[in-house]
Amino acid sequence: xxxxxxxxxxxxxxxxxxxxxxxxxxxxxxxxxxxxxxxxxxxxxxxxxxxxxxxxxxxxxxxxxxxxxxxxxxxxxxxxxxxxxxxxxxxxxxxxxxxxxxxxxxxxxxxxxxxxxxxxxxxxxxxxxxxxxxxxxxxxxxxxxxxxxxxxxxxxxxxxxxxxxxxxxxxxxxxxxxxxxxxxxxxxxxxxxxxxxxxxxxxxxxxxxxxxxxxxxxxxxxxxxxxxxxxxxxxxxxxxxxxxxxxxxxxxxxxxxxxxxxxxxxxxxxxxxxxxxxxxxxxxxxxxxxxxxxxxxxxxxxxxxxxxxxxxxxxxxxxxxx
Numbered sequence: 001x002x003x004x005x006x007x008x009x010x011x012x013x014x015x016x017x018x019x020x021x022x023x024x025x026x027x028x029x030x031x032x033x034x035x036x037x038x039x040x041x042x043x044x045x046x047x048x049x050x051x052x053x054x055x056x057x058x059x060x061x062x063x064x065x066x067x068x069x070x071x072x073x074x075x076x077x078x079x080x081x082x083x084x085x086x087x088x089x090x091x092x093x094x095x096x097x098x099x100x101x102x103x104x105x106x107x108x109x110x111x112x113x114x115x116x117x118x119x120x121x122x123x124x125x126x127x128x129x130x131x132x133x134x135x136x137x138x139x140x141x142x143x144x145x146x147x148x149x150x151x152x153x154x155x156x157x158x159x160x161x162x163x164x165x166x167x168x169x170x171x172x173x174x175x176x177x178x179x180x181x182x183x184x185x186x187x188x189x190x191x192x193x194x195x196x197x198x199x200x201x202x203x204x205x206x207x208x209x210x211x212x213x214x215x216x217x218x219x220x221x222x223x224x225x226x227x228x229x230x231x232x233x234x235x236x237x238x239x240x241x242x243x244x245x246x247x248x249x250x251x252x253x254x255x256x257x258x259x260x261x262x263x264x265x266x267x268x269x270x271x272x273x274x275x276x277x278x279x280x281x282x283x284x285x286x287x288x289x290x291x292x293x294x295x296x297x298x299x300x301x302x303x304x305x306x307x308x309x310x311x312x313x314x315x316x317x318x319x320x321x322x
Contacts, residue, residue, distance in 0.1 A: 099175060099230065099249050099266040101312070102203040103128050103219070104137070106226055111199060112152075114227050115139045115274075120152030130200075131312040132157050132174040138234060138247055140196040141278040148279065153196075153234075159248035160237040161186050167237065170246055176233060178252040178267055178292035182285045187248070190233035191288070193280045197229040197269065198249055204309065205302075207261040214307045217318065218261065222268075223301050231267035231277060231292060255294035257302055268295040 105126040106114075112122050117139060124137060136157045141148040158170030163185075173186055181191040202221030209216045222228050231250040236243045251264040258265035269277055273291050276282060305318035 099203050099251060099264075100132060101309075102130050102200040102230075104130060104199060104227075105201050105317075110226065111137070115152075115197065115199060115229070116150055117152045118149045119144070122152045128315050128317055129309055129312060130157075133170070136198060136247065138196040138198055138232060139229075139278070140194075140234065141275075141280060143280075150278070153245065155234055155245040155247045157248075158246055159186065159190070159233065159235055160244060160246045162189070162235055162237055164237060167239065167244070173248050175264075176248045176250050177264075178231075178250050178289070181233075181250070181292075182289070187233055190235050190248075191285075192283050194234045195277055195280070195288075196232045196234045196247060197274060197278065198232040198247065199227055200230055201227060203228075203230070203266055204305075205258070205261050206310070214310060217305050217307060217309050218302050219305045219319070220258065220265075220300060220302050223299055228295075229269045229271075229274065231269050250292060252292050253294055255297040255300070257297045257300050258294070265294060267292045270295075 104124065105128060106124075108122040108124050111117065111124060119142075122137070130136060134157055135154050138153050138155055139150055140153060142151050143149075156170070157174060159173040159176070160167050160170045161173075169186075176184070176187045181187045202219045205218045205220060206215040207218060232247045233250065234245060234247045236245050238244075250267045252267045254262060254265040269291060277288065277291055282288065304320060306320055308314055308316055309318040
């Protein structure tokens with residue numbers, strides 16, 4: 001195996017388990033917009049591991065939520081599940097995509113009643129491990145004969161801005177920072193007119209447990225409600241085969257519960273704020289920004305779940321007995 005070049009500011013080193021991980025790094029970095037690799041493969045590392053340094057870049061680098069990214073210090077990563085296999089790097093070892101995995105395990109009838117959905121085929125099956133790039137359900141408001149109705153629309157998770165030339169940009173836009181929505185080219189148009197709710201039964205985070213090889217997954221949910229509504233944005237991108245609708249989940253600073261394992265959490269909106277958020281005619285940035293705050297800590301709970309959920313694609317109930 002070979003060595004990836006050095007980051008201009010110093011070239012922090014990290015180790016990956018195998019060639020598959022190396023390919024993930026290369027693929028993930030190459031999909032980020034405004035990234036220009038200056039130097040790629042070099043010399044062979046020690047035979048027992050893959051050691052490399054970050055690619056050297058000219059220009060700016062966009063993070064998973066659309067903001068400027070410092071490869072040496074960022075707490076965000078480039079590919080779902082990747083950081084859990086990094087032994088050391090400039091990224092914090094406990095970094096994970098936020099929010100990068102969630103569950104939705106209620107019936108269509110419960111969904112329609114909870115969100116007062118009037119239109120759209122709510123055809124869902126229990127999902128325990130919803131991951132980026134998959135099709136996900138969203139709720140948004142659309143005009144019908146002069147009044148707004150809530151509708152159900154399935155879209156792909158990972159935003160493709162309408163102006164994007166390459167759909168791979170979606171891999172780096174699964175999240176959007178609440179603080180900079182009105183400024184970032186990737187999000188500001190959607191923030192004005194294309195806001196949505198992304199229903200979930202709960203979302204996952206991971207933490208390191210001393211003496212435990214695998215990271216411990218945690219399930220965050222609401223205490224007194226079967227569902228939560230994550231604030232999101234959606235876009236329509238014109239592909240050669242027709243329009244593709246995509247979405248991103250908005251994140252904010254964590255409350256005390258979420259802050260134990262991460263420096264971000266998804267924005268969860270209470271029912272009293274749904275109409276205000278979904279109204280496409282509401283373009284009051286200050287008013288909308290005021291909704292994007294950490295959810296009340298006393299209304300949330302967190303439970304450890306089985307590590308079977310660590311692998312994307314596994315669809316089993318991870319809740320532990322008792």
